[in-house]
Amino acid sequence: MRIGLANIYSLRPGANWRESWEHLVWQVQFGDRHGFATFWLTEHHFTEYGATGSPSVVLANLAALTHRIRLGYGVALLPFHHPVRLAEEMLLIDQMSQGRLDIGVGRGHAPLETAVLCPDPERAVDLFDDAFALIELAFQGKPFVFEGKYWRFPEIQLYPLPFQQHPEIYMVMTSPRSIAFAAQHGAIPVMGNRPSEFLRDQLHQYEEAARAAGVPDDLLAHRLSRVSAARFVAIGDSRQEAYETALREVAHYRYAHQLYQRPVGDPAFHREIREVAPVTASEDELMAAVLWGTADDLVDQLRALDGVGIHQVSISLDSPVTPFEEGRRRLERFAREVMPALDRAPVA
Numbered sequence: 001m002r003i004g005l006a007n008i009y010s011l012r013p014g015a016n017w018r019e020s021w022e023h024l025v026w027q028v029q030f031g032d033r034h035g036f037a038t039f040w041l042t043e044h045h046f047t048e049y050g051a052t053g054s055p056s057v058v059l060a061n062l063a064a065l066t067h068r069i070r071l072g073y074g075v076a077l078l079p080f081h082h083p084v085r086l087a088e089e090m091l092l093i094d095q096m097s098q099g100r101l102d103i104g105v106g107r108g109h110a111p112l113e114t115a116v117l118c119p120d121p122e123r124a125v126d127l128f129d130d131a132f133a134l135i136e137l138a139f140q141g142k143p144f145v146f147e148g149k150y151w152r153f154p155e156i157q158l159y160p161l162p163f164q165q166h167p168e169i170y171m172v173m174t175s176p177r178s179i180a181f182a183a184q185h186g187a188i189p190v191m192g193n194r195p196s197e198f199l200r201d202q203l204h205q206y207e208e209a210a211r212a213a214g215v216p217d218d219l220l221a222h223r224l225s226r227v228s229a230a231r232f233v234a235i236g237d238s239r240q241e242a243y244e245t246a247l248r249e250v251a252h253y254r255y256a257h258q259l260y261q262r263p264v265g266d267p268a269f270h271r272e273i274r275e276v277a278p279v280t281a282s283e284d285e286l287m288a289a290v291l292w293g294t295a296d297d298l299v300d301q302l303r304a305l306d307g308v309g310i311h312q313v314s315i316s317l318d319s320p321v322t323p324f325e326e327g328r329r330r331l332e333r334f335a336r337e338v339m340p341a342l343d344r345a346p347v348a
Helices: 018-031 054-065 083-096 111-115 121-138 176-185 196-212 218-226 241-260 285-288 295-308 326-339
Strands: 004-008 038-041 070-075 101-106 143-146 152-156 169-172 188-191 228-235 290-293 310-315
Touching: 004 018, 018 038, 018 326, 038 054, 038 101, 038 152, 038 310, 054 070, 054 083, 054 176, 070 310, 083 101, 083 121, 101 121, 111 121, 111 218, 121 143, 121 169, 121 176, 121 228, 169 176, 176 188, 176 196, 188 196, 196 295, 228 326, 241 290, 290 295
Parallel strands: 004 038, 004 310, 038 070, 070 101, 101 169, 169 188, 188 228, 228 290, 228 310
Antiparallel strands: 143 152
16 A cells, blocks of 8 residues: 555645644655655635645755655646646646656645636536546657647647656546546556445446456556545544544535635635634544554554555645644554554555
């Protein structure tokens, strides 16, 4: 199993933006030194919950500050970007990092983001499809003419040329349409926070769609070996301590997500998300979205995900309401107590 880190650049309690940035840098450099496979950055707009409106800028900086860890969009919201500009940025980061770029893509779902950033919200699916195809063409390193569903370009050549040929593209799978698209276009699934049975069923649908599209068995096996998911992790001296941490931290994420989904113009939308709403959840409900418990519990839960077919997990051990020092202690503890017990593939 490959273990990576997932994070967002967000304002932290009692801190300023510079301190929050320094914490992000500390995390990725820690991961670089301690054998974490990847560091993926989430794209968000118009909220302190995640001020990574330009992941390319952040990833380019992190490429200069690291040596081994792979750096990724987790994920780039394709309909919100001009596809040529985004592809050029990805090519630059691919060169800067000497081929350590992971490309994760999604369509986006927040109403305000879509209203402000999407040039044609009614055609977001077409915009996504075009951008996906154009990124693939860009990484072939050859001139091309593009005739998409929305975008059309005369013959162009994008520079710099790619460091890695035909990089793997990861795609969030949330619907039958996205499962079919990912399977037919060779994208590696990024799985959501769902019970194991649901995830297993989605992966079965992906596999069946890929076989129907004529994907060779060896290539399909490779793609399935890279299936990824992101999970919040709560580690404690006891299951009860970790459970309480998980409830408290997940409360923030759920509250932030609720505000993030407000309709355009709703006065309840907050740019500043600092409240923590109370959350109650059974252990089974919590397990679908969070890994929590002692170090031994976490090893068992990660191996269980591996058994479902998720072989790459991007973890986050702190939320935007976690003090810096506590977040660092958690990550150090995970690296010390959990990582050695896992059979980790070498960093590619």
